[in-house]
Amino acid sequence: MRSRARILSSAFAIKKVEHAAVEEQALRPAEEAGIVRIDEDGRITFRHPLYASAVYETASPGRRRKLHRRLARLLTDPEERARHLAIATADPDEGVAHMLERGAALARSRGAWDSAAELLEQARGLTPPDRLDDARRRGVAAAEHHAHSGDRSRARALLEELLAEPLPRSLRADALRLLAEISYNDENAAEAERLFTQALEYADDPRLAATIELGLSYLSGQVANPPGGVVHAYRALEQAEASGDESLVGEALGLCAAFDYLCGRGVEWDQV
Numbered sequence: 665m666r667s668r669a670r671i672l673s674s675a676f677a678i679k680k681v682e683h684a685a686v687e688e689q690a691l692r693p694a695e696e697a698g699i700v701r702i703d704e705d706g707r708i709t710f711r712h713p714l715y716a717s718a719v720y721e722t723a724s725p726g727r728r729r730k731l732h733r734r735l736a737r738l739l740t741d742p743e744e745r746a747r748h749l750a751i752a753t754a755d756p757d758e759g760v761a762h763m764l765e766r767g768a769a770l771a772r773s774r775g776a777w778d779s780a781a782e783l784l785e786q787a788r789g790l791t792p793p794d795r796l797d798d799a800r801r802r803g804v805a806a807a808e809h810h811a812h813s814g815d816r817s818r819a820r821a822l823l824e825e826l827l828a829e830p831l832p833r834s835l836r837a838d839a840l841r842l843l844a845e846i847s848y849n850d851e852n853a854a855e856a857e858r859l860f861t862q863a864l865e866y867a868d869d870p871r872l873a874a875t876i877e878l879g880l881s882y883l884s885g886q887v888a889n890p891p892g893g894v895v896h897a898y899r900a901l902e903q904a905e906a907s908g909d910e911s912l913v914g915e916a917l918g919l920c921a922a923f924d925y926l927c928g929r930g931v932e933w934d935q936v
Contacts, residue, residue, distance in 0.1 A: 729754065743767040746783065756792040764790065765802060772809065781809035781818075797835070800826055804839050816846050837866035841876050848879065853887050874903035874912045881919050894923035 691708060694700045699715050702708050710716040723731070732752035739745040746760070746767035753760045764787035771780035784806035791799035803826045810819035823843045831839065844859035860880045867873040877900035884893030897919035904912035924930065 743770045750786045750790065753790055756790050758792050758795060761787040761790040761802070768809070777809050777813035778815065781806045781813055784809060797832060800829065800831055800835060804835060804842065808842055811842065811846055816849065820846050833866045833868060834872065837863045837872055840866070841872065841879065844879060848883055848886070853883060856883055870903040871907035871909050871912065874900045874907055874909070874916065877903060878915060878919065881923070890923050890926035894920065894927050897923050
């Protein structure tokens with residue numbers, strides 16, 4: 665997110681355009697004192713972030729929201745616009761939540777998983793109370809993005825919070841699947857197996873079921889259990905074929921071949 669210094673600099677630049685003579689004259693003492701710098705194009709920046717923070721902190725919440733609304737109207741970048749609208753919004757607003765979700769997709773597309781997770785958490789917080797399933801879906805998505813960014817502890821805390829709530833079957837399956845993957849990466853095999861198994865109980869979609877079975881197959885390899893791995897690999901293949909997802913089919917076929925070999929069955933090369 666933009667630093668407060670940059671946010672305040674943008675705000676002063678806007679006011680400069682609207683009230684050129686007044687702002688120019690009013691800010692000269694601050695410029696002479698070395699607090700701000702006024703460029704030739706009229707852009708105003710603070711010479712140290714602490715100056716910007718002091719100004720920002722002394723503004724009332726209402727004043728800050730007004731400032732961010734004005735910035736959002738001027739910005740064209742969807743991600744930045746969504747960030748300012750989120751700060752400017754005090755009450756739940758599905759329109760803003762949807763914009764934040766779109767901003768998260770853009771952040772993810774450039775590899776900024778941490779920024780995307782932050783935006784999704786904001787979207788969850790601004791989702792109206794009559795759209796609880798959307799709020800929970802955004803929460804699970806935020807957790808997944810946190811996990812991809814490397815912040816598994818935040819992802820785990822968010823998922824455990826969500827799993828304590830009533831969730832639709834598909835969302836509960838996905839949340840349990842994600843928590844199992846986090847446990848797998850934390851090298852907690854027993855917990856990962858328990859969570860993957862629970863996730864399967866709620867997985868009605870074959871694509872999700874295939875993903876979970878693949879997780880169990882990989883886990884079997886981690887704990888040196890080839891017979892278990894081959895069982896889950898073939899179950900994953902069956903579900904992947906039912907889903908029509910060719911990438912999952914390919915992954916499952918690879919695991920089937922690997923575990924067939926480890927179990928002494930040889931490899932059916934025509935299937936690999």
